Amino acid sequence: MHRCSAVPVIVMLVSSALAGDNAVRASYRADLASAIDTHVQNHLPNWNDYFVDLHRSPELSLNEKETSRKTAERLEKAGYKVTRGIGGYGVVGLLENGPGPTILIRGDMDALPIVEETGLPYASKVTAGTPDGKTVGIMHACGHDMHQTCLVGTAETLMQLKDRWSGTLLIVAQPAEEIGMGALMMIKAGIFEKFPKPDFAIALHTTGLIPAGSLSFTSGWALANVDSVDITIFGRGGHGSRPHETIDPIVTAAQVITALQTVVSRRRDPIEPGVVTVGSIHAGSKHNIIPDEAKLQITVRSYAEANRKLLLDSIRDITTHTCRAMGCVKDPEIVIREEEFTPATYNDPELTAAAVEVLKQVVGPERISPIDPQMGGEDFGRFPKTAGCPGFIFWLGGARMDVYEASKRPDGPRLAPAHSSKFNLDPQPTITTGVRGLTSLALSLLGPPGKSGD
Known part of the structure; x- marks a missing residue:
């Protein structure tokens, strides 16, 4: 009392x-x-x-x-x-x-x-x-x-x-x-x-x-820190039975998603917290159509500003060079939604x-x-x-x-x-x-x- x-x-x-x-x-x-x-x-x-x-x-x-x-x-x-x-x-x-x-x-x-x-x-x-x-x-x-x-x-x-x-x-x-x-x-x-x-x-x-x-x-x-990143990958569509005539943005997106897992595991100091999560992937409309584009939505989490910059720069770097290696028709569009950034x-x-x-x-x-x-x-x-x-x-x-x-x-x-x-x-x-x-x-x-x- x-x-x-x-x-x-x-x-x-x-x-x-x-x-x-x-x-x-x-x-x-x-x-x-x-x-x-x-x-x-x-x-x-x-x-x-x-x-x-x-x-x-x-x-x-x-x-x-x-x-x-x-x-x-x-x-x-x-x-x-x-x-x-x-x-x-x-x-x-x-x-x-x-x-x-x-x-x-x-x-x-x-x-x-x-x-x-x-x-x-x-x-x-x-x-x-x-x-x-x-x-x-x-x-x-x-x-x-x-x-x-x-x-x-x-x-x-x-x-x-x-x-x-x-x-x-x-x-x-x-x-x-x-x-x-x-x-x-x-x-x-x-x-x-x-x-x-x-x-x-x-x-x-x-x-x-x-x-x-x-x-x-x-x-x-x-x-x-909370960052939202939107990525558009540009391929060349075509018939699903003739993939050799296309540049498949879905396969490219899969390569990007896999490569992004190395951002936290290999580019970041292990004692610095960080998260890179691909929360959404949208591409295509039918079983036998290879689309022209694939879109990814990513959330990125960090604390220190230097680590935030490292994570975002790495996403840009890996995505751009993976798309180039896969022969995409142009570099990906990578948009960091600054209006949604939460410090x-x-x-x-x-x-x-x-x-x-x-x-x-x-x-x-x-x-x-x-x-x-x-x-x-x-x-x-x-x-x-x-x-x-x-x-x-x-x-x-x-x-x-x-x-x-x-x-x-x-x-x-x-x-x-x-x-x-x-x-x-x-x-x-x-x-x-x-x-x-x-x-x-x-x-x-x-x-x-x-x-x-x-």
Whole structure:
């Protein structure tokens, strides 16, 4: 049980660089733990309703009109100065509360083109048309509904406690994370020119692979650079019975795919993480027709910029020279889709160390654990990188405890990962932990009260 003393109890938590002047100092506000818990419990039913509403009404990337409206209205009602339309449907809630650090807290909004199969009573039934005339289901299969709920809950809690801290808050509801564009859109729209530049940027991301009420984290590289590469190979088509009269782009593509496997195994330093995956190959229309073209789609993952360049340069080199060796009618077209590039997310080690100590106070040391870096992508990293400040994103567990325990059995159910049609979260304990964690972390980085000249 938390007990609140008559005077502020501030537990100073300093990262491992204790002797350095630039060490990140996070002050766990033990004096506010009880107030945070009370506020969370009092508002949990309302936040749960908000989560259910968002889950039922997902919106795809670049189409987050209603989601952004709902979050903006919640922030305005709480007392924030809200600006809409920062990079598409991006929303910024500003609270200037005296001198002190500026903290950016970010939550993403968009959903995925997936037909939901969770069986939940509030499962999404939303569909949308595609440019080619098809209809797709839409689902919050990556937890962005929970991210928005925790963002709103944290913003409301911090506003409630504003006489107990000093500094500035930037509450950022970001669009288009799933296509790697949202953070860049908000940056290009002038978020760091129109609003105070942050001293720290923090965020969370849900996972269905650890129980609700648990947290995990990574120090240093946490999530990868994500590049998408489109390749068109130009052959010369003809009849399948007379291959000698053709230049077969399918056979050439097969040679390219095989050769690309050497990029990671033979060109890259073995201690540098890297992935080159050919996820799509399209060519031809009938059994006995050799086509003129073959198209490949590739995802490339890396951390360090030098390694990213090596992987992309190697793909260009191997593809071009393989096509030449196979006698293709011209060099392949190789397009690196820069508009979809997602930069690697780096958790500042000093901020991470200090933040983890705060979060241990929130959930208990037995419920937070380190995990390996992930090769998935997340564009949150653009915010601290562009602002020139430390950043930290942590993982918020959401699996129901009974399902998690059952999954340990050899014949137990498989936990649903992000982007699965069965992805679902245990709402109330996940909201509780997310809001308590983000609020406590923000308060640990903000200034103490009494610095505003009152």
